[in-house]
Amino acid sequence: MQVVSDVREPLVTGGKSVKDITEDICRQVEGPPTMSWLAGLAFSLFLLAAGGYFLGDLLWNGIGRWGLNKTVQWAWDITNFVWWVGIGHAGTLISAVLLLFRQKWRTSINRAAEAMTIFAVICAAVWPIVHMGRPWLGAYWVLPLPNPFGSLWPNFNSPLLWDVFAISTYFSVSLVFWYIGLIPDFGTIRDRATNAVSRFAYGILSFGWDGSAKTWMHYESVSLILAGLATPLVLSVHTIVSFDFATSVIPGWHTTIFPPYFVAGAIFSGFAMVLTLMLVTRHLYRLEDYITMEHIEMMNIIIIVTGSIVGIAYTTEFFMAWYSGVQYEQYAFINRATGPYWWAYWSMMTCNVVSPQLFWIKKIRTSIYGTFILSIVVNIGMWFERFVIIVTSLHRDYLPSSWAMFYPTIHDVMCYVFTFGLFFTLFLLFAKFFPVINMAEVKSVWKDSNSGVYRARRTISNDDVPQDHRKTDASMI
């Protein structure tokens, strides 16, 4: 028997049985689509179509449609790329790192978080592909393909090429990890199907899963090794993304703190996005018994930790600029805080450093509305962080005659809207046709951590239970 900490709330509340877990999570997949889902899908498709028009125009006419100029030659495109990749990191962190640390609360949020990872990486991939200008030739520029140009190979010394390998590996390994997790649940849905089409479709998706003990044994081993592989992978991906900047000689980019600081920022923004999505899903799908306040609080605590790491990184960066004695580096940082982009810098500081500190207050940490608002604030802040790093470092060129400002055009805005449309469309399709909670994993923690177990222990030694947990719940039998 597993020993469960007395101070931990049960992970499955509401007196649910194993059968109820199947029923509650399959309900969305098996039932007809709800009005809210249809409305959400219609809105996402509208964003996708509206943004898609401008993206098409951009591909037709070239990236001169963006507001880039000779000085600020990288702006929203790379900002959005780094932002989306960063968001993706929480999914792998939840499923892989928390699996290695045996954190059982990951079980009911890992599926949706991993889905979010995959969709966020797809949205991220849009940017480097589009910013190549002629992406149909891009395969020769980024992949080591045999070619008729004198067998020129890509430059393996370039961090941009490392990025290609890192992002594509990250995407494919995350996809495999996510799919491996889905197979047993597809098996459950297949066996519950009442019409031939869904039995056939989920039968294909489930790969003929039968849940035999031998397959589970290998499956557990595969999951553990995949988690072990994905953990250094997730750290390497944002490290390599940060190399895009850190290996250059631009003041403001040329810092050694970038890899850990980018990784912390990625986890920070990723958890914020998981919260934004899960709070809505939890409410619409009535999953309050599976994604409990305990889960939300855990994620908020991770947001405090990573938000504080990011805050320390900002301070360290500033200190190092002064301490280095390099006047260009010092100017770059003073200019960030007081130059023409001061508003971006201070938005970043407020959203990323100050606002997560509110989670020290338990009332805010355990409030749905507080969490929802702060999760959006954090994501805005993280977008500004990337904008600050990229645009403010570039806009003051070496020659003052080259100094410039960046003004986004409608194409900048609408291409960003396009990725939102893509992200929400994919997420909504996932939420309708795939089980949003990993049923098999929740069932495997159910026996140790449901409200019945907790109640039984409470009856035995009521004195050991903290005062505010002693209230009895009529629904828990």
Next chain:
Amino acid sequence: MKKNKHFLVGVFGDQDELLHGVEDIRAKGVKIHEVFTPYPVHHLEDALGYKRSRMPVAAFLFGATGTTCAISMQTLMSGVDWPMIIGGKPFISLPDFVPITFEMTVLFAAFGMVGTFMVTQNLKPHKAPRLFDLRGTDDKMIMAIDLAKNNLSEEEISKILKDAHAEEVYRKDFADAKNERNFFKYLQDLFINGVTESGRFPR
């Protein structure tokens, strides 16, 4: 030509009862065909006497293949086939090759291991699994005992199963046609006869 198969199916409702049940049943000399569970039950593989999974070995071998491929690819391409001077760096600059080598190691290890898992466990989209009980992917643990492989009679095994706290014990036969799980026959059957049994409605 495959023969008809006769099984005795025991349904368990609790993971700990199942674990003790498996131990008791095996101690009484009954050979268990397989146990089907809706979620991984830890130590079940030990109770059933399975050997430890060697998936980590597959992962290591594929990972080592990835490392080798990545280093040789980068060395041959930028050091031998078409050397170019980039930033005054050596043609074969090993520190610069580390990120791609790492990524390819992970990629090969993950895909190789998952591929090995799929192949060894015979998981494929066009597989029609032989399911003993549809509740086996929902909330019950299903134990199947092949009657042909046990010397004890059906009644004796049934009693042993019940003594081991099986909630339900019944006999399940797979006839010739059903036993041969051909995907196209399965599809034909599915779309002509429809879904005859669903786990959504209890028996």
